[in-house]
Amino acid sequence: MQHSRQARTYDALSRWYSLLSDSSEGPLRRECLDRLRLQPGEAVLEIGSGPGTDLPAMEARVGGAGVVWGLDLSRGMLRVCQRKLLKDRRGSSIRLVQGDGLKLPFRHSLFDVVVLSFTLELFGENEIHQVLREAARLLRGKGRLGIVSLSNHYPGELATRAYWQAHRALPGIIDCRPIDAPGIVAGSGYDLFEEVERPMWGLRVAILVARKS
Numbered sequence: 001m002q003h004s005r006q007a008r009t010y011d012a013l014s015r016w017y018s019l020l021s022d023s024s025e026g027p028l029r030r031e032c033l034d035r036l037r038l039q040p041g042e043a044v045l046e047i048g049s050g051p052g053t054d055l056p057a058m059e060a061r062v063g064g065a066g067v068v069w070g071l072d073l074s075r076g077m078l079r080v081c082q083r084k085l086l087k088d089r090r091g092s093s094i095r096l097v098q099g100d101g102l103k104l105p106f107r108h109s110l111f112d113v114v115v116l117s118f119t120l121e122l123f124g125e126n127e128i129h130q131v132l133r134e135a136a137r138l139l140r141g142k143g144r145l146g147i148v149s150l151s152n153h154y155p156g157e158l159a160t161r162a163y164w165q166a167h168r169a170l171p172g173i174i175d176c177r178p179i180d181a182p183g184i185v186a187g188s189g190y191d192l193f194e195e196v197e198r199p200m201w202g203l204r205v206a207i208l209v210a211r212k213s
């Protein structure tokens with residue numbers, strides 16, 4: 001992944017991202033959140049939190065004794081998120097940080113839960129295991145990992161083929177690429193314990209919950 005280009009793309013998208021994505025992606029992200037069963041007092045990190053739409057829902061679940069961190073490469077996304085939290089008067093347990101999923105700016109064993117939604121599939125073949133290793137480094141004990149990502153399990157389907165063509169033609173804009181998230185997560189030191197696929201615009205989206213092995 002070319003990180004500076006990626007950050008610029010998401011800076012440019014930041015004001016519109018929620019408007020463009022929440023109606024289709026929101027229910028899938030919330031299903032992942034439900035499946036993660038966050039508990040009061042837990043510490044949660046979302047890598048690639050974007051406009052941070054789900055951070056208040058995470059905060060409501062972990063309560064005042066817990067903490068929710070949103071990390072993103074794009075300063076524009078973080079600004080949008082910060083503004084929204086201030087406007088809604090939410091976020092006393094929410095912290096935002098600019099950073100790269102490949103080198104997370106935290107010491108090890110700080111979090112109970114790490115979430116990536118529509119973000120894991122932005123990383124290149126060689127980077128994707130590194131992001132998951134970084135997440136594992138931050139998870140304490142048998143911490144949980146929640147993933148929502150485009151699935152490559154149905155390469156022959158019309159929408160998937162059309163999406164791949166669009167991705168190849170405009171990789172800087174249509175940047176998520178369908179991946180085998182269950183295989184990648186299982187091969188990166190996690191035990192999968194929930195795995196479902198849901199339709200979205202004719203594509204398939206995997207929702208996974210795993211524990212650090």
Ligand SMILES: C[S@@+](CC[C@H](N)C(=O)[O-])C[C@H]1O[C@@H](n2cnc3c(N)ncnc32)[C@H](O)[C@@H]1O
Nearest residue numbers: 010048049050072073074077100101117118119
């Ligand atoms: C497709 S958006 C998803 C946003 C959010 N997770 C959601 O589901 O609404 C991907 C996000 O990942 C961020 N991102 C891209 N590369 C990143 C990296 N290397 N480290 C951290 N965040 C990154 C982008 O800036 C963007 O906000």
